[in-house]
Amino acid sequence: MLYGRSREREQLAELVRGAGAGRSFAVLVEGPAGIGKSVLLAEAVAQAPADASVLRTAGFEAEAGIPYGALSELLAPALHLLDGLPEAQRAALAGALALERALPRDRFAVPAAVLGLLGLAADERPLLVVVDDVHWLDPASREAVLFAAQRIDAEGVGIVLAARDSDGGPVAAPSVERLGLEPLARADALALLRDGAPLADDVAEALLRVSAGNPLALRELPRALSAAQRTGQAPLSGPPASGGRVEAAFERQLAQLPATTRAALCLLAAGAGSPPEAIERALAAVGADGDALAPARAAGLLVERDGGLAFRHPLLTAAAYHAAPSGERRTAHRALAAALGDVQHRAWQLSGAAFGPDEEAAAALRAAGEEARERGAHAEAARAFGRAAELSREPTARAALELEAARDHAVAGHGERALELARRAAESDDAAVRAGAEHLRAHVLMRGGDPLEAVGALRSLAARAAARGDRAASARYLLEASFAHMYRGEMAELSELAAQARAQAEGVSPELAMAAGVAEGEALIALGRSREGDALLSGAEPLLHEFDPLSDLAELVGMAAMASLWIERFERVERIAGRMIAIAREAGAVGRLPFPLGVRSQLHWRRGRWAAAYADAEEAVRLARETGQTGTLALTLAALTRAEAGIGRLEEARAHGEEGVALAEVAAGAATVLHSLAALGFAELTAGRAEAAAAVLARADAIDRGLPLGEPALTMYAPDLVEALVRAGRREEAARALARLEEGADRTAGAWSDAVAARGRLLLAEEADVERIGAEALLAHGLVEMPFERARTELLLGERLRRARRRAAARERLERALATFDRLGAEPWASRARTELRATGAAAGAPARAVTPVEELTPHELQVALLVAEGRTNREVGAALFLSAKTIEHHLSAIYRKLGLRSRTQLAAMLAGETG
Ligand SMILES: Nc1ncnc2c1ncn2[C@@H]1O[C@H](COP(=O)(O)OP(=O)(O)OP(=O)(O)O)[C@@H](O)[C@H]1O
Ligand SMILES: [Mg+2]
The missing domain is CATH 1.25.40 (Serine Threonine Protein Phosphatase 5, Tetratricopeptide repeat)
Known part of the structure; x- marks a missing residue:
């Protein structure tokens, strides 16, 4: 019987119903030990539609990190779908799960494949994924599960996670909705307290106080009382000397069992996560027959779960293990090691059995580390090598193992641990190990420190x-x-x-x-x-x-x-x-995508494929965020800022520009700060805020002078600075900025810098020189395919010609500029051109344009549309974007609707200019 929690149950039920109808969700149930997370998960499973498949697993507390242990269990019922994945993903996942030998080529290959597999499973029927105790998952499984939870989209997958907020470090999944569990309200707490057996009022009050609304305490504390204590005839014992009250209650319950039962329970606890058959064999080996566990079952400490016996609650598992004397624990581990065939489990049981240095255990852990590394589970590999080092007696061998551990820590992103172990390995008397350690240390410092x-x-x-x-x-x-x-x-x-x-x-x-x-x-x-x-x-x-x-x-x-x-x-x-x-x-x-996507976005931007530029930049930023690449994130934010500003998403551009600058200032070099400022300045200029643009770009200029970078096209800020200063009426400063730009243009071979230097001269020119300088600029523009830049020059030229009362010539320039801006979707610039045109007396009033993809579609839809327009199938697009085919289908119908299209061919025609 569940007390309270009606809001949470309703919320989960609603989400689960939605997933059945194709609306994916991921939610993380959070709270301290015993607050009721696991029972809520059980509720969610009970709510699942009858035809749904449910995949589930749970983490458990252990020294071991069995690579992809939890993931193997989670995905076991869905493995028949493996062949439906793109080959590289299939191989990566099969390798990770040890179904075949295959080296995952990249850290994110397995998470991406997991997401793909869940999508395939959801294509068959509604899917609910339930993962309890995420804080204890082996790191490789945890990364894969959280990656999937953050990226599910229109697959119709429901993901319910639970984690303690007090153990194992915070669960990093920023985009996953969180459902925090609070203590039970008084009435519910009292009802739960009295659920088992009657309690005297003052006893109930006392227990209520110490339980603080925690269901586990409310349930367990009365059970640990004697009948006389329950009725208030005997005093409650004082607070336990060590551990929490619930742990103490569990210890009292365990203490009442026979010694053989406790030994068997210790073995059961030590074997958490092992196959039930192996545990049976180990129990038999230590002489615990079938009856040994009977008293624990009778006392309700054990429950049937997945074909084996399991503890009623994880704290009970810990209590049963730690209550046993250390010799008994080692005996259990030894028996389990003998009963287990697989490299990983066996190595960690030998580790538990070790007493001081132990070469056999060290060798087994080394092998486990190598195997984990081969499967791409570097955190687990590092743990195994590290433990092997601790168990090695011989200093040279120990240092070599420390170096191996440091290597995997570095790959897994644990810079501090890697440095610490490399420092120790550097004391080795083996020159090769010393050099390896120094090299590794440099490698880590290069990226992190x-x-x-x-x-x-x-x-x-x-x-x-x-x-x-x-x-x-x-x-x-x-x-x-x-x-x-x-x-x-x-x-x-x-x-x-x-x-x-x-x-x-x-x-x-x-x-x-x-x-x-x-x-x-x-x-x-x-x-x-x-x-x-x-x-x-x-x-x-x-x-x-x-x-x-x-x-x-x-x-x-x-x-x-x-x-x-x-x-x-x-x-x-x-x-x-x-x-x-x-x-x-x-x-x-x-993780390898953000950088080249960011570069390609800049390329598209320069060549006037602005929808593609925007789509690439948005994806680059999203993936750089998800994979925690700060420097690249700053760079890609600059690309996104430019793309957004250009198409008139000015608010977003400014926010992204400011974020990029702030990030670059703390986490990247001066060149990246300069890049970020250049993009932000362009956004300000585009928004018509000349003063703000001049201020931002002056900061860029100051950094540039300090570096200095001799290639103006590197950050492109210089012509924007000139223009901002002129628009702000600061002509003398503009002239100085122009002089620097001209020096750069003379130095380099690029046509762009010649063209924009001429554009700068045009801005500051005497009326009589306008035409000549304009022609110079257009000549240079003719040498490089950068339509937006050319159109900007045409716009300025048109403005100047109009002021010189050369209306027909002005109109011609402005019309060409407008046509380009319209084709690009450069809304703010087009509107500037339109205003100018109107001032020449032309009737360029109403924008009679068709809808453009970049205006109508979300960035995600744009990415899908561009890949479809290149001729890919839904499945191929799904594989490219790490989404299921169903999600692609879903996006595609939204795309057709928004753009008023009916076929792929029409879409390809509409985006022809973008796909090149
Ligand atoms: N609302 C409730 N009403 C009645 N019993 C509850 C309620 N919530 C939890 N319990 C009981 O309290 C105990 C602890 O709950 P549960 O195991 O779900 O906690 P948990 O948050 O998963 O803890 P842990 O972090 O240790 O896994 C269980 O025996 C459970 O049945
Ligand atoms: Mg639990």
């Missing part, structure tokens, strides 16, 4: 490698060190280190030499030495077009795509970014 310290460490590793004649290793260290400068936007330092790396690699490793050339080329381009930089990138074409986008070099190649963008090598950008995106989608490598 202190890039400049990492540079120092890598430089000294490089010097030592060079001294012993290992030029390839030396080149690799130097190249890696140069990355720190790449992240921080220190281009002079980047080019210097990359040149050193290239010199070391020359003749010993063509691939490394090429990679170093790419790094150096990027730096030179950013510094404004575009011809030299471009030559280096051209020399590395094989690397740029054939590299593995999931390898360590991906970042470097992604940067090469970005640098190519600055120097107007648009075809190269398209090829590199397109390939990175395609391969990452295929492999489910979610």
Whole structure:
């Protein structure tokens, strides 16, 4: 009988009904131990429609991290659907669940595959996914479950999670709805208290006080009382010396059982998460026959669950384990180890059985660590290696294991743990382990802590490698060190280190030499030495077009795509970014997508495919957020800001721009701050706030002077600064900003900077020069495919011509500008052009345009529409966006409705300009 909780039950019932009707939901039930989360989950299951399938699992408290243990259990009933997944995802999931040997290519491949599988299951019939005790899930399963919970959409999947808010760290799932459970109200609490047996009033009052509305306490405390205590004839005992009151109540209940029963219970607790047959065998091995557990069943401490016996409550499991003497616990673990076949469970049982150093257990844990690593479960691998190190007697072996543990901690994103273990491993007497530890430490510092310290460490590793004649290793260290400068936007330092790396690699490793050339080329381009930089990138074409986008070099190649963008090598950008995106989608490598998507968004933006630019930027930002990549998030927010501002989503643009600036200031280098400010300034200018734009862009200018970046196209802020200053009536400052822009334009080979420098001159020109300068600008625009930039120049030229009373010429320019703005969906700019046109006396009043996708569709719908327009099936689109085919279908019908279309062909025709 459940007391109270009517609101929560109704809420869950409503959600579950909705899922049956195709409305997905995910909810996380939260609260302290014993507050009633598990019973609420049971209620949700009871509410599920009769034809629904229910997948469920629960975490349990253990030292072990069995890789994908919970996920295996959860997905067992749905494995027949595996073959319906895209091959790369299928293989990743099969490998993770140890159904076959397959190395997941990326950390997010498995979560993406899980989401796909749930979508397939929901295509068959309503689906309810129930995961209890999420705080105790093995980390790999937890990541997959939370990823799915945050991304379910129109699949008709219901996900109900429960977690203690006090144990195991907070459950990070920002977009999942939370349902917090409060203590029971007094009347309900009293009813629950009296549910078992009658209690005297003052006894009930006393228990009510100590229970504080916690159902578990309300239920268990009366059971631990003697009959005389219940009626108030004997005093209640004082507070327990240690542990909570409920734990003490459990301990008292356990203490009343025979010793053989307690030993059997200890084994049962030690075996949590193991297959029931293995537990049976282990019980038999320690001589606990079928009757040993009977008294515990009779006392109601055990319940039947999933074909085996389980404790009534997790706190009871813990109590049964900890109540046993340590020798008895080790005996239990040893028996379980002997009864268990699989590498993971056996290793962790041996660990529990160990008393001091234990080579057998260490060897088993090492094997478990290797297996976990192979399946992509790095947190679990790190735990196994770490425990193996603790159990090793021999210092050299121990240090080697510490290094292995540190490596997996680093991959799993536990920087602090990785550094700590690497520090210990660095004390090894084995030179190779020492070097490995130093290298790892630098690797972690580079990404999380202190890039400049990492540079120092890598430089000294490089010097030592060079001294012993290992030029390839030396080149690799130097190249890696140069990355720190790449992240921080220190281009002079980047080019210097990359040149050193290239010199070391020359003749010993063509691939490394090429990679170093790419790094150096990027730096030179950013510094404004575009011809030299471009030559280096051209020399590395094989690397740029054939590299593995999931390898360590991906970042470097992604940067090469970005640098190519600055120097107007648009075809190269398209090829590199397109390939990175395609391969990452295929492999489910979610975390590898934000950067190339952000680059491609900027490319589309420049080439005038604004719907595509917006869709890419929005997806890039969402995925960078979900995968916690702060620096990339700032960069992609800048792309999104520009895209949104351009199409007139001015509020969003400003919010994203400000968020990007704030983020870059705390978490990224000066170059990223500059990028973010440039985008925000463009948004302000577009919104017609010249003063605000000038202020933001002046900040960008100050940073640029400090760096300095010699390539104006890198951040594109300079012409916007000139325009903002002119519009704000600050012509002298504008002239100074223009002079700097002109210097940059002279330095580099790009046509854009020539064109926008001319546009700046046009703004400040005497009336007599307008036409000549306008022609110069348009000539330069003719050399690079950037329609928006050209239209902006035409707009300004039209404005100036109109003021010079050259109406016909003005009108012609303005009409061309307007046509481009309209085609792009550049609403704020189009409206400016329209106003100007009207002032020339033209009748450009009513916007007689058809609906445009970018105005009508949500970003998500836009992404779907673009992929469909490229000719993909719903399933292919689903796989690309990590959504189910059903969700795609759902979006597609909304897209047709909003755009008044009836077929894929019509959609493709409408988006033809965007898909290139
Ligand atoms: N509203 C209620 N009415 C009656 N009994 C309840 C209620 N809520 C919980 N209980 C009982 O209290 C005990 C604890 O509840 P439950 O196991 O659901 O807690 P929990 O929040 O899952 O705790 P844990 O975090 O330890 O798993 C159970 O025996 C359950 O049956
Ligand atoms: Mg529970």
